[in-house]
Amino acid sequence: MISVIITAYKEEKTIGRAIEAILSNRIKEKTEIIIICPDKATADIVKKYQKKNNNIVLLKDKREGKPAALNQTFKKAKGDILLLTDGDVFIGKNALKEMVNPFKNPKVGAVTGRPVSVSPKDKMLGYWSHLLTDVGAHETRTNLAKKGKFIVCSGYLYAFRSGIIKKLDPKTLSEDAVISSIIAEKGYKIHYSPLAKVYVKYPTHLTDWIKQKRRSTGGYLQINQMAKSKKTMRSFLKESAGIFRAFSYSKNIKEFFWVLLLIIARIYLWALIFIDIKLGKRNLKKPWPVIESTK
Secondary structure: EEEEEEEEEOOOHHHHHHHHHHHHHOOOOOOEEEEEEEOOHHHHHHHHHOOOOOEEEEEHHHHHHHHHHHHOOOOOOOOEEEEEEOOOEOOOOHHHHHHHHHHHOOOOEEEEEEEEEEOOOOOHHHHHHHHHHHHHHHHHHHHHHOOOOOOOOOOOOOEOOOOOOOOOOOOOOHHHHHHHHHHHOOEEEEEEEEEEEEEEEEOHHHHHHHHHHHHHHHHHHHHHHHOOOOOOOHHHHHHHHHHHHHHHOOOOHHHHHHHHHHHHHHHHHHHHHHHHHOOOOOOOOOOOOHHHOOO
């Protein structure tokens, strides 16, 4: 059995599309969909789908942070495979099959899909999203997979064997990074399935972009504190090594200039993360702000 877990908050406009995309993916394994959210607007939409499908489960999020919400779903899930995604994204055709099939290999402990940006590429933040998903994520994971090296799962779409992770630390910033590291630490392989696409709308405001990246990128630094293996796919030095490829991705002067601005933004971001994690200036148990422009 497959347990698809969707975390959502104030996503009444997108949760229906997320559910329908999963229901339209036909696989031979029995599937349950567990949705956890704190707000009534999102829950009301989910309840409409529950009336038509008995395999949809709705849980009340206590607003203690995403790790706590996931811990609730881990207790409820019945599947041998737990597949995690979000309420403001939607998976592509055959994505579930591409995510589940690699588990036929008993050495595979987790599988990650491929985020694809649906943001306009002719806008700076949209261009950044395409650059970071095409080069920073897809090319990096493809190259690491070919070399048999450690891969960090994408939080937008990933799956792992039930029982490997039973409970997350409430202070976890990026559960995908920490879970990936723990799975690798336990001797399992992480498989990349580029045909398992998940479509994502990225922030349209710079302040939202900083908020989103501050949390997700900061989670990579937590690996050193929360997993013995200390494996990571991202660091300031590793990002710096990919600057040439980032510039080669640009097709004109405008895009070249946008890459320059992205580099400046990433330096600023890493400075904020250093303050958050290394200097301990942020309360990691406190829920992080919702990124409104991705809804």
